[in-house]
Amino acid sequence: xxxxxxxxxxxxxxxxxxxxxxxxxxxxxxxxxxxxxxxxxxxxxxxxxxxxxxxxxxxxxxxxxxxxxxxxxxxxxxxxxxxxxxxxxxxxxxxxxxxxxxxxxxxxxxxxxxxxxxxxx
Numbered sequence: 001x002x003x004x005x006x007x008x009x010x011x012x013x014x015x016x017x018x019x020x021x022x023x024x025x026x027x028x029x030x031x032x033x034x035x036x037x038x039x040x041x042x043x044x045x046x047x048x049x050x051x052x053x054x055x056x057x058x059x060x061x062x063x064x065x066x067x068x069x070x071x072x073x074x075x076x077x078x079x080x081x082x083x084x085x086x087x088x089x090x091x092x093x094x095x096x097x098x099x100x101x102x103x104x105x106x107x108x109x110x111x112x113x114x115x116x117x118x119x120x121x
Contacts, residue, residue, distance in 0.1 A: 048075075062093060064107070088112070 050056055062084070072085030084091040092106040112120075 062091075062103075062105075064089065064091065 064086075067086045067089050069087035070084055072083075074083040074085075075081075076083070080095050082093045082095060084093060088109060088111045090108040094103075094105065
């Protein structure tokens with residue numbers, strides 16, 4: 001019995017490096033989580049999705065003369081205003097009125113002079 005107590009005491013006093021190498025379970029789980037592949041693109045879905053023809057968000061077209069390259073879209077938190085960034089223009093479109101023929105919208109137009117455009121090309 002004395003021998004067992006001495007063996008236990010020496011085992012407790014031994015440095016952790018003397019024990020057989022066993023990585024902690026949490027470290028293994030963390031590695032497994034980090035090494036997971038990203039989800040496929042088909043698994044990603046937009047925050048808001050409505051079918052075409054939905055009465056909640058009718059699909060209508062917006063277009064302004066001499067403006068192209070509509071690339072940035074931002075919907076306001078209340079869902080009533082769609083901000084559209086285009087080449088040399090920014091539009092604030094009301095989801096109720098702007099998409100109707102002749103609908104009203106706010107616009108901010110700006111343009112670069114010929115010298116600035118030449119520097120960018």
